[in-house]
Amino acid sequence: MALRLRKPKVLTKTDLLADWVADTFVDQNGAPLTLCQFQYDFLSDHFADDPAGGPLYRTTVLSTGRKNGKTVTLALLVAGYLDPSSPLHVPFAQVAINAPTSRHAEFLPEAIKLLYDRIDRGSDWSFNKAPPPTFRHKGGKGKLTCLSGARASGHGLDLDLALVDETGLMPKSNETVQNTFDAVASKDGRVILTGTRGDSDTYNEIINNPDARTKVHLYGVDKDANASDPATWAQANPGLGVTKSRRFMEDAHAKGEQAGSLTEFRVWHLNMPLSPTRQLLLEYGDLTKAYDETADPISGEPCFVGMDLGGSSAMTAAVVMYQESGVIRCIGAFPGEGTLDLAKRGKRDGVGNAYVTAAERGELFETSGAVTDVAEFLDRLRDFIGPHPVLSVSADRYRDAEFRTAMARAKIDWPIITRGTGPKDGDNDIRATRRVFLSGKAKLRRNLLLEAGLTEADVKVSTTGAMQIDKSHRNARIDVAQALTLACAAFVADLDAPAAEMEVTVL
Template structure:
């Protein structure tokens, strides 16, 4: 009999230990059976499950851990089962499920179990093959050194501390090889593509079975079909029902901000930042700026520029304040390739997709040559009335020389990116976005940039924009803020300056 078949039969002999259905026999839903069959299949040593909060992923995995402790499908001597989580209290949740599931075991098996809650979380099982132990540990790599587990459960892997979590994962996986063990890695989605849990899902690997319940991005938070996709247990009485989820979605939409972001991350299982500090715009606030039918390019144009170096992107934002039309173009040097850059920045094929959509291009070799790039930028608004180019004063000398070489005659406005100029520009941009004065076609470039853009505050509560992660590329967002803020200033002040038409 296959290990997965033995595991499913064992799990369905248990009783639900808590909740409204406590005391009733456990009956696995189809998506749960799918995970057990995949994770315990021949040739698989890592099973990965990503699903919305409340769909019994921890309970299911804890039941599997109990079965491994009892040797239901692997009767090796001196078995060791490890439950790893972010903190000891988090590990105790899974440990408690395993302990409570044991209450429905036959009396002769229960008599062989010993439970210890201090100093370690342990369940010890004695049989004819010796002593076997199930242990709960926190995300500290040192606590797993020297172990040789038959099964490892990594609970909520997408939310472990980056450094400690990576160290623990490596220690656990290296220990599995000693016994031919398996790992169950379960979590709601991590906040971005760079997280190791996201890489387990995105990078195809031999011996890894992945089951992900994540809806397509950009859908309304209360979209019923995608809520069911992220929460398949709702159809089978597992966790919250769909009416409750829809009610929570509507409340999150009404509150907005971090409440809505958290709902998308945990309940919709979307890969969005759960950062509660200030973001420039939340996912939903930016999606409100996207439209399939952007307004026409009418009136004068303002161009915002963010010059990059060899690693960062160079970006230009074109904004027509009279209609709110926005268009943004990014550029990278050709060396290294976009595929290599995407791998290094932890976004995989996103840069290639941006290039295919016409939002990103390559120019030059190791760096983007500023003068030729500026010529190409001005060519895109040929015949348009350009009132100003707005740029960071930190690159004033470089851009001034390039503008002279490219024959650019329109005025250049220099802005700081600190708390003074940057704070004003960020607030003007936010106001314009909230008032519906920023409209653009759906842009993967801008979605990616704003997802990585957060606001820092000084003691006087002034803000400036910054990266949410070290490898984030927020150049397109910076250029957009500069262009939209200057456009808002021009609309708010009398039209006394000369305007320049690009020939």
């Protein structure tokens, strides 16, 4: 019987890198560092060669929720290119990373340095901060260049490996991705794109419609996925339980719920294709929890009114919130004269038949004139409120004179509070609105006009974290949402006001 010897396993480049990583580096607990399966699969496609020559995939994409080991994956790969002790070392390798800012780009060399510090070899590397910052292994001839994500960033470079981190956060109309791709032309190099999807058209087009030379590793969920389901969390986080703790996910979810918006959780941790700088004013679930078809104000109960004044195309809206019961009621009006009836307005504004239905339910009406007659609206509002004292009416500071004139014409003398719509007042009013609904103080019968307004309203978040209401699209009507925040802010201010103290002296 002939003796047959088993052929030794042929190690792939990914196997060689994984073995070198395990033999060289340690994790934060001092144990040998090993690759997760999703990291191994991604690197295998990155290293894959075309039998005809060159890379099988010019571009590989890794898109996951945050904190799944993406930066460590890139750090190990770049170290493999630049460290002479690596089995995959490329002499004179030219590597560059592009990111939304130079600070973002510097996270990668910092991650490499941390890996080497753990094995007391941090001194093997040198970092030159002179722009553009460069990172080198002292024993090799290659380098990593950190770029700023500016429009011309990456133009003119000749690279073996080109990286774009946080691709979904790159500014629109930015040429960075194309410049990075072009930079590998002369060396027949490879490109890696990483980051959460965000709302970048360029990045999402690459992910959703990759060409034959692009391999996408996407770990994310659709917009309509249940953000509170742990099974959903696992789909977007391949390192869950290893590189990212389950307890952290629970805490991040609870934090979002407490703040009144899960948008950041959905964007950063579930990798949904959403904008991280735009949120909903209220989650639909938080709104529906406040629905109570028996909700009515207490007889004679004082109330607060929030008003948003409209023009020829905009709605004039008022939201009434009652001081003790927390009941919310709202009403709106469009000008009745002109070429647009309620059905046409609904079609133009993208809300379908909502205005017609709201009018049938008594939530919306039309005033005389081609522009909403504010005095006429106030007359109707006074009847709508009925025998309830109005403690204050909050309105836009920008149209203060117009509003006071209309109040005088309607012979109404409610106390007026003027508010701005920018991030100073707007941030306070948005937080007050979320607080009212999250605390369970708000009660209301279902109101289609309010639902339509909340659907059309976005909350724009600045880099400082300040918020203000914004339209979700050009024709969006956010008048009811603005009025709601004004009424809720007045309600919360009254709720938080210190109780009056009386001192009685007995003579």
